[in-house]
Amino acid sequence: MPHALICGAGWAGLNCAQALQERGFTVQVLEKSDRLGGRITTDFVEGFTIDCGFQVVNPSYAALRETVIMEGISSYKLAKGVEIVEGNRIFKVGDPRSDLRFVPDLLSGQFGSISEKIAFLKYLRRATEDKTFGEALADSPKLLANILKPFLDGVVLTDVTLISNRVVRELIHWFIKGNPVLVDGGVGRASEALAAGLDIEFGIEVQSVLPRKVITSNGDFEADEVVVATDPVTASQLLGVEAPKMNYSETWYFDIPEGEVTSKFLRVGGQGPVVNTIALSNVAPSFAPGGRTLLAATTLTAASESSVKNQLAHLWQVATVDWRLLAKREIPYSLPFKAPRSELASDLKINGVWCAGDWRNLPSQQGALLSGKVVANSISFYR
Ligand SMILES: Cc1cc2nc3c(=O)[nH]c(=O)nc-3n(C[C@H](O)[C@H](O)[C@H](O)COP(=O)(O)OP(=O)(O)OC[C@H]3O[C@@H](n4cnc5c(N)ncnc54)[C@H](O)[C@@H]3O)c2cc1C
Secondary structure (H helix, E strand, C coil): CCCCEEEECCCHHHHHHHHHHCCCEEEEEEEECCCCCCCCCEEEEEEEEEECCCCCCCCCHHHHHHCHHHHHEEECCCCCEEEEECCCEEEECCCCCHHHHHHHHHHHHHHHHHHHHHHHHHHHHHCCCCEHHHHHHHHHHHHHHHHHHHHHHHCCCCCHHHHEHHHHHHHHHHHCCCCCEEEEECCHHHHHCCCCCCCCCEECEEEEECCEEEEECEEEEECCCCEEEECCHHHHHHCCCCCCEEEEEEEEEEEEEEECCCCCEEEEECCCCEEEEEHHHHHHHCCCCCCEEEEEECCCCCCCCHHHHHHHHHHCCCCCCCCCEEEEEEEEEECCCCCCCCCCCCEEEEEEEEECCHCCCCCCCCHHHHHHHHHHHHHHCCC
């Protein structure tokens, strides 16, 4: 039986490992840390469910559906819309097919003229030349500034107007197609399901790679096939290429008394470092113990607690001084920054070694899973 070594137990590595194992390979996954899932993990703090950053799962991602992992996991649907705070007004906008209450605010002039909205619908229907999302939406300036940017900055974890419009179009396509959920018990449960039945060795740091050999902190490993599926920065170092630019994010988790914030929507807007905020346990009650609410806020820069709380006071229209900061997740390498004209489906091998991960595809769970699967398909095709 051919033997494969997979470096990294994130979703790209795990999906690659599962696909190779199904095809008769013996597979060993080498993971530097003491846990699986990479950027998709969950901790439990004082009865609260704390994901590694505000992270949703879109069950309609094609690569996720193929794994069938979500079939055995219960989850809570998020509203297919957002609340946007402008001054003292709160607008509700979203997919009108899911909720007719979105229609009045969607039609409001605040979010652009009818022709701006038609221009956006046309943009969604046809593939355009790859430029920045900001340039691609030049005909819909109010819609971009007042809805799309406030919402999408928190999805791509950087200024959405600067990145490849092909990447953003594909992400919007998945939002339209599916209904994102919070995973009951935390998003790490999906990672555990994806890892079922795999041989994973923890605490092994891969230090260098060759097409059939891996040198690690625990000695050398040989295999017929080696796949690098570490985070993008480590993978670039291992494979001898320039590292992609990475986005930074922080997610702040607050423990607040139940009933202070009752909305189930993601809320965006206002002045300050926060790009989005949501009372997670209003959507997923199991995320907080009885009588408490778990509220998350994401920033794209290193922020101070007072600046975050100030903006949250405006966004939620309540006093936040007494809110207790329960946990904070700082993620220096949240997502790869995809500039226009960067490859969406990159080479499967770098310097002769197989490579998978979200930086090789769409920066998302879908991209990580797909890249792992495609590498596994290619390995078995060439054998
Ligand atoms: C805050 C946040 C929110 C997000 N929200 C969403 C969302 O809502 N929807 C969505 O689709 N995507 C989201 N994403 C993106 C998604 O989490 C990632 O695209 C995906 O998890 C990347 O998986 P990966 O396997 O490519 O890499 P990683 O998850 O980074 O996995 C790499 C693995 O390699 C291991 N490793 C590193 N170095 C070594 C080494 N030397 N030796 C051995 N192992 C090593 C790491 O420990 C890690 O386990 C979010 C990301 C963040 C950070």
